[in-house]
Every structure is written in structure tokens, then in C-alpha cells.
Amino acid sequence: MELILQSIVNGLIQGGFFALFAVGLVLIFGVMGVVNFAHGELVMVGAYTVWVLHAQNGVPFIPVVMIAIIVVTAIGLLMERFLFRPTCNDPLAGLICSIGILFILQVLATVVGGDGPSKQVPPPYHGTLVLFDFLHVPYQRVFSFFISAAGLGTLWYFLTRTKFGWALRAVAQDREASALQGININRISMIAIGVGAALAGLAGALMAPLANINPHMGHNVIITAFIVTIVGGVGSLSGAVMAAVIYAMFHTFITVYFGGVIATICGLLLMVVVLIIKPTGIMGVKVSE
Amino acid sequence: MKIIIRLRKIIALIILLAGLIVLPHYLEFHYQDLLIFLIVNVLVVASYRIVTLTGEWSLIHAVMMGVGAYTAALLFKNYNAAMWFTLPLAGGAAALTAALLSFPLFRMTQFYFLIGSFAAGEAIRLTWMQFIFPFGGSGGLSGIEPPIIGSIDFMDPIPYYYLALGVVLICLFILYRIENSKIGMTLHAIHWKAPLAESVGVDTWRYRALAFIIGSFFVGIAGALKIHYLGTITPNQFGIGFMVFILIWVIVGGYKTIYGPLIGVVVLTIFDESVRGFGELRPAIYGGVLIISILFLPLGLESIYPKILTWCGIGSNSSDGPPP
Numbered sequence: 001m002e003l004i005l006q007s008i009v010n011g012l013i014q015g016g017f018f019a020l021f022a023v024g025l026v027l028i029f030g031v032m033g034v035v036n037f038a039h040g041e042l043v044m045v046g047a048y049t050v051w052v053l054h055a056q057n058g059v060p061f062i063p064v065v066m067i068a069i070i071v072v073t074a075i076g077l078l079m080e081r082f083l084f085r086p087t088c089n090d091p092l093a094g095l096i097c098s099i100g101i102l103f104i105l106q107v108l109a110t111v112v113g114g115d116g117p118s119k120q121v122p123p124p125y126h127g128t129l130v131l132f133d134f135l136h137v138p139y140q141r142v143f144s145f146f147i148s149a150a151g152l153g154t155l156w157y158f159l160t161r162t163k164f165g166w167a168l169r170a171v172a173q174d175r176e177a178s179a180l181q182g183i184n185i186n187r188i189s190m191i192a193i194g195v196g197a198a199l200a201g202l203a204g205a206l207m208a209p210l211a212n213i214n215p216h217m218g219h220n221v222i223i224t225a226f227i228v229t230i231v232g233g234v235g236s237l238s239g240a241v242m243a244a245v246i247y248a249m250f251h252t253f254i255t256v257y258f259g260g261v262i263a264t265i266c267g268l269l270l271m272v273v274v275l276i277i278k279p280t281g282i283m284g285v286k287v288s289e
Numbered sequence: 290m291k292i293i294i295r296l297r298k299i300i301a302l303i304i305l306l307a308g309l310i311v312l313p314h315y316l317e318f319h320y321q322d323l324l325i326f327l328i329v330n331v332l333v334v335a336s337y338r339i340v341t342l343t344g345e346w347s348l349i350h351a352v353m354m355g356v357g358a359y360t361a362a363l364l365f366k367n368y369n370a371a372m373w374f375t376l377p378l379a380g381g382a383a384a385l386t387a388a389l390l391s392f393p394l395f396r397m398t399q400f401y402f403l404i405g406s407f408a409a410g411e412a413i414r415l416t417w418m419q420f421i422f423p424f425g426g427s428g429g430l431s432g433i434e435p436p437i438i439g440s441i442d443f444m445d446p447i448p449y450y451y452l453a454l455g456v457v458l459i460c461l462f463i464l465y466r467i468e469n470s471k472i473g474m475t476l477h478a479i480h481w482k483a484p485l486a487e488s489v490g491v492d493t494w495r496y497r498a499l500a501f502i503i504g505s506f507f508v509g510i511a512g513a514l515k516i517h518y519l520g521t522i523t524p525n526q527f528g529i530g531f532m533v534f535i536l537i538w539v540i541v542g543g544y545k546t547i548y549g550p551l552i553g554v555v556v557l558t559i560f561d562e563s564v565r566g567f568g569e570l571r572p573a574i575y576g577g578v579l580i581i582s583i584l585f586l587p588l589g590l591e592s593i594y595p596k597i598l599t600w601c602g603i604g605s606n607s608s609d610g611p612p613p
Contacts, residue, residue: 096536096537096540099533100576101580104577226408227408268409
């Protein structure tokens, strides 16, 4: 019983991370129609920024998180301007370009951090929160959870309460119709990828003290993001958040009882099953051609 | 006029073949090795082309190669099967896996198919990683040997090169014939005008599955060919990294004609060798070239040749693009 409750709490916290980078992928795909394969590498860059500035040079944690967000957003904007915009008529070309960026960012990380073993960032917050005498949650995780919840809340506010958010959702629904209404598609694409990349940077920065940092950490991130995106429904942000939490619980439980690789296999199979039974995902709507 | 063009093609083919036959004798050992892998990769991209003819980009092709390779490795390790058995059986196993997977996978199209095939492939690959018996876990299996016939030891690169060249050429010929047969035409039709093809009675699901099965059969053979020479097999050889290379070869080469992918794999392998000195920077250079070629040469290397002809005023301005 205690193990189950502990796993639920761990899964919930994990779900916060998953949601952060998965909604970025959904936003970019929804607005621009590009599968951003380099999304995992954006998370990796966020984690590396924290490693370089916080662990190596002792800059305090919170400003470093801000810097990580800015760095990753800048990379995202450059990708939009110089890669995705020129290839916007061919989704496959955008995908291939993002794979090119993936290689470049991985090599950049190797150059910055060296090959060698995975990097560790000492957690800036020590101690453990104990609830009901048996639930143990390190303060670092509590902090990360609240920040990711705040990030997602801000995104929700932005999308549903601001004009830019409305425009962005309109473009995701129908590109041409929204262009006819006078929405600047290029600017909206910029905003979408900026927000998506910022969330990826935030996820990477928050994850840094809790994960092994290496140039190939993006691989697991992108697999998770794909699973969450598909299970939640392509193009559905609330679906992605829900699927992130569900998948995180699922993954945590199977990892506890059967091990990590089996958990990932089960996750992938879950995704295939969802694709077969309900290709639009749990919260998805039919995507127009 | 037609006969002259045909004759010219045949002569070019003969020169190319002669070149391929004498080539390994002028190369160092390291390059002989590389040549064998290049030949195998030619079969990989050529078989991938059959899958992409219908317009679906699958991300499971590398794993299908792995299915073939693991079949060959397991047959050799457990039953000491000769290569003559393992090659077709490897292809058969990959084709069977593809047939089973086609039921769930081809319920999806486009983006969903891309992701679905990626997921199915990762699940298979992680299974190899998880189970030490019989797949050897992430360390894989080793000690898979090429055959010995009489006094010819295929452990040497040159005899093995001729063996691989023979197998690959036969496979390429079959693939070429398939693409130009009624099946190939139907696949093209499904790519460019799926609703029209359906309306004249083409079962698009069945043809897409067929293309997938044929492509998997040949890439399974390629996997067995590679593993008999390499001697060791690990799940990571068939990961998303290798799949990305297949995509790059096909896209940089161009996927409108049958020659495009072959040009891509040959040119990029030579390019890859020439930047070997850059060490760990190599993937970044590769990524850069990939982006540049997508931005400035979206139709691939194959589109250069007709362009040159048009500039010189010789070639007709024919394109292999979709009919209007």
C-alpha cells in the first residue's frame, strides 16, 4: 500500500516533466505541421546549460533556469526562421531538418561537456518532505513539480485568455482560414515554437538535478514525448497533459515491479494499441486534411 | 533512336559492373571492409524505396534489417546453419514480421504511420535488449561466421565482397523488375492518386502491406549479409541512429527515381569517409550537409544531372514529379 502511494506521488511528479516537453511538441506540430525530432535535444540543451552555469560555475539555480529557457527559446526561434519556414510546404523536409539539428546539438554537447560519463548536478534544494510518516518526497522534486505546474498553468492562460493564444489555436485548426482573417502565420509560428522550446528548456533545467546528463539523453525524452502525444491525441494540449500523467504513473508502476526497459516496451505497445483503437487519442479531435 | 539509348544504357551498366569487380583489388583492407558495408547499404536503401513508393515513410526499416540479422545469427549459433539457408530465411522472417505488423500499422497513414512504425520498431529492439536468452541482451551475440567452400574462405574481404555483390545485384534486379511491373505501377498510383486508385478497384491497404513485406524481405537479406561478415550483432546497430542514416541517404540522393537512393548512399558514404579526420565532430558535419541539401537541393542529388543537361540544352525538360 505504501509502495503504491509512493509510486502514485512519484508518477505525478514525473508526469509534470513529461507534460512540459510533450505540450511543446504538440504545439509545434499543431501549428506548423512539423514533427520536431530535435525536441529531446532542446531538453538536453536546457540540462547542459544548468550543468555548465550552476554545477561548474556556481551561478544560483533560479537565474540559471531563466537563462536555460532563454538559450533554448533562441535555438527554437532560429530553427523556425531558417529551417521550418523555408520548408513549410513539405513536412518531411522539416522533419529531416530537425534531425540535422539533432546531430549538431548532440555534437555541441559533446564538445562542451566532453565524452566521458554522464554529468550530475548537485540538487540545490536538500532535505525530504515527509507526508503521513511514509511518503518521502525530496524537496527538489516538490519544487520541480510546482514549477512545471506553474509553467503549464501559464500556458493554459496564454492559450485561452489572450489574443495571441486564440490566434495560435486558430492557426492550429485551419491555417488558410486564419490567414484570411488577417492572422500573421509566420509570427504565430514563431510564437508557437518559442513557447514550445521555452517549455522544453524549462523541463531540461528542472530535470538537470534529477537526471543523468549526457549528449544522448534526448532519445528517451523524444520517445516519451511521442507516446504522450499519441496517447493524448495529436494536437490536443489538455490530452497531452492528461496522457503525460497517466503514462508517467503507468511507467513508474511497471518500472517498480518489472524494470525500466519492460516499462518502455509496454509504453510503446500502449501507444500502438491507442493508434489502432482510437488514432485520435483520448482527447483528440479529428485533424482536418 | 530507342535502340541507341538502350545500347548506351547497357554499355554503361557493363562498365559499371566491370568497375565494381576490379575495384576491391585496388583498395586497402580498411576500404575493402567499407565497400562490403556500402554494398549491403545499397540493398538497404533500394528495399526502403519499395516501402516509400506508396508515399508512406516508415521508421521501422532498420529494425526489419535487425530481424533478418538476428534470424541469421540465431540460426547459425543454434543450428550451425549454412549461409545459403540463413539468407532466405532471414528475409522470410523479416517478411513474416512485416506481414504481422501490417495489420495494425496500415490502419494509420502519414504522421501516425511514421510514429506507429517507430514505436513498433523500438518495442522489437528493446525486446532484443531485454532478453539475454536467446538474443544476448544489449551485448548481443558474437561469433557468426561466413561460410567456407572448398579452399575459398569468405572470411577474407575480397571473396565475401563478390558473394555480397552477387546477392545484392540479384536482389536489385528483382526490385527493379518489381518497380516496373504492374505492382510497382499500382504503388505509384496509390502514392499520387490514392482516392482514384481506390475508385478503380485497387485495394490500397493490401498493396501498401505488400510493398512493406517486399521491402522487409530484402532488407532482412541485407541484415543477414551484414551480420555474417561483421560476426557480432547488437540491438544498437539497428536503432533509430541507423534508421536516420537510411532516411538521409534516400533524401539526399532523391527519391523520385530508382537511382536517387543509390547515388545518395554511395556519395554520402564517400563523403563520410573523407571527413573521418574530424572525429567527434563528424555527426555535426553530417547534420549540416543534410540541412543544406534539404534547403538548396530539395529533390536530391539525382536532380543535378537533368539540370546540367537542360543547361547544356541537350536534355528534355522531363520531370518525374506527380502528374498534374
